[in-house]
Amino acid sequence: MLKIFEDNCVGCGVCVSNCPFDALKMENDIAVVDSEKCTMCGICVKECKFDAMEIEKENKVEKQEISGYEGVWVLAEQRNNKLMDVAFELCSEGRKLADELDTTLSAVVLASNIKEEAKELFAYKADHVYIVEDEELKDYRTETYTSVICDLINEFKPEIVLLGATHNGRDLGPRISARLDTGLTADCTKLAIDKEREILLQTRPAFGGNLMATIICPDHRPQMSTVRPGVMEKAEPDYSRSGEIEEIEVDISDKNIKSHITDSGKIINLKSDLSDIDIYTTIKEIIKEAKGSVNLEEAEIIVSGGRGVGSPENFKLIEELASVLGGEVGASRAVVDEGWIDKAHQVGQTGKTVKPRVYFACGISGAIQHKAGMENSNLIIAINTDEDAPIFEICDYGLVGDLKKTVPMLSKAFKDLE
Ligand SMILES: Cc1cc2nc3c(=O)[nH]c(=O)nc-3n(C[C@H](O)[C@H](O)[C@H](O)COP(=O)(O)OP(=O)(O)OC[C@H]3O[C@@H](n4cnc5c(N)ncnc54)[C@H](O)[C@@H]3O)c2cc1C
Incomplete structure (x- = not known):
């Protein structure tokens, strides 16, 4: 908080005139702060020539005992007992982090029937694969998944936990980090290790994508990051690698979750009590989205349209080219905001990350913000009437011209090749 030393204040008013937030005023020639408005930016402290103000730092963060934490974990997400691609991408990235730290990489899957499928995680460089199988874990539920995973983390103490920034991962990550009283960096675009301090460097766009911030979690464990699907490179699978799946048994009954590891004779009883949770979700039915599904993250070819398309009707040109090439339709936020196309098609910082x-x-x-979601594509072809458009700086091939003419020409040319 901003502290004012009345004895030093001479009532010059310099702090009032320099405050960008209108948070200071003079009362009886003494500066008074409006704590609702004050952001503690420190400009007044710098400007005051009379040492009449100071920012008092409250250090509320208590340090945790972090010495027992070791290993990198990937929470490998499944849908209908099928692992999502993001699980393999995170394993590939997790491997690099684990090697830097000279430690192990483990993948953890919660599902109802995943044993065979989970073996694939070894090919993506996991050293250990833990599976927790139960009918109750077939579909994602916030409370159940949070409880089981927190128990596992408390038991095994990994130093790093990575999750996909999927709809479920975005729900689960903050729950886990809040319950374990640790930090979480969402939507990381780069992960690295500070070798000297042996901590995770989590980089993500900040301030509307105008700068990249590297965030650390030095005093709490595990260090947690979410990463959007398609951001990390999926390594070539190595099917010569294999390992033993370690099964963790859970007994989930209504509001009580008991989990224990029975494999290799080691029994660990983990008890999670959900009785203090008021809202306990029961899944009655899963209804698939009625509109056509858009699978941009896994598409091999994407044809995206922006404001230059001109009208919702003209989007047919984009759809046609996508259809001829067997690709998906993407869009910029400008056209999503215009209501020309559904948000599910949006590529970019607040849309999907594609490769x-x-x-x-x-x-x-x-x-x-658009580039943030597509610049890692293998080949970028841009069509724009403006030869100075920034998209031409990152494209591999650029066509300067009216898309209403060039896109139908491309559709025809590709059709003729069939
Ligand atoms: C916090 C934040 C998050 C954001 N997130 C996203 C995001 O996730 N995704 C995203 O896309 N944007 C995002 N934006 C918006 C972004 O800043 C841009 O406003 C947006 O990407 C612009 O969309 P556009 O390129 O379609 O439109 P414009 O910038 O208007 O560009 C239209 C282009 O079309 C060209 N053109 C015009 N007519 C033709 C023609 N006939 N043929 C060929 N070319 C033509 C023009 O020369 C121009 O270059 C975000 C912004 C903020 C502040």
Whole structure:
């Protein structure tokens, strides 16, 4: 908080005139702060020539005992007992982190029937695979998943935990980190290890994508990050690698979860009591989204349209090219905001992160927030009337021209190749 030393204040008013937040005023020639408005930016302290103010730092964060934590974990997400691609991407990245730290990489899967499928995680460089199978874990439920995973983390004490920034991962990550009283960095685009301090460096866009912030969690464990699907490179699977799946048994009855490891004769009883949770979710039915599903993250070819498309009707041109190439339709936020296309198609910082083999950017200027979601595509082809459009700085091939003419020409040319 901002502290004012009345004895030093001479009532000059310099702090009032310099405060960008209108948080200071003079009362009886003494500066008075409005704590609702004060952001503690420190400008007044710097400007005051009379040492009449100071920012008092409250150090509320208590340090945790972190010495017993070791190993990198990936919470490998499944849908209908099928592992999602993001699980393999995170294992590939987790391997690099584990090697840097000279430690092990473990993947953890909660599901109802995953034993065979989970073996694939060894090919993506996991050293250990823990599975927790129960009918109750077939579909994601916040409380159940949080409880089981927190128990496992408390038992095994991994130093790093990675999750996919999927709908479920975005729900689960903050729950776990809050319950374990640790930090979580969402939507990381880069992960690295500070070798000297042996801590995780978690980089993500900040301030609307205008700068990259590297965030650390030095005093709490585990260090937790979510990463969007498609951001990390999936390594080539190595099927010569194998390992023993370690099964963790759980007994989930209504509001009580008991988990214990029975494999290899080691029995650990983990008891999670959910009785203090008021809202306990029961899944009655899973209804698939009625509109056509958009699978941008796994698409090999994406044809995206931006404001340059001109109208919702013209999106047919984009759809046609995507259809001829067997690809998906993407979009910039500008056209989603206009209501020309559903948000599920949006690529970018607040949309999806994609990495197709070929990305067509049609009538898209190439704003930093759009680039954040597609610049890792293998081949980028841009079509724009403005030869100075920023998209041309990152594309492999650029067509300067009207998309209403060039896109139908491309559709025809590719059709003729069939
Ligand atoms: C916090 C935040 C998050 C954001 N998140 C996203 C995000 O996730 N995804 C995203 O896309 N944006 C996002 N934005 C918005 C972003 O800043 C841009 O406003 C947006 O990407 C612009 O979309 P656009 O390129 O379609 O439109 P414009 O910038 O208007 O560009 C249209 C382009 O079309 C070209 N053009 C016009 N007519 C034709 C024609 N006939 N043929 C060919 N080219 C033509 C023009 O030369 C121009 O380059 C975000 C912004 C903020 C502040």
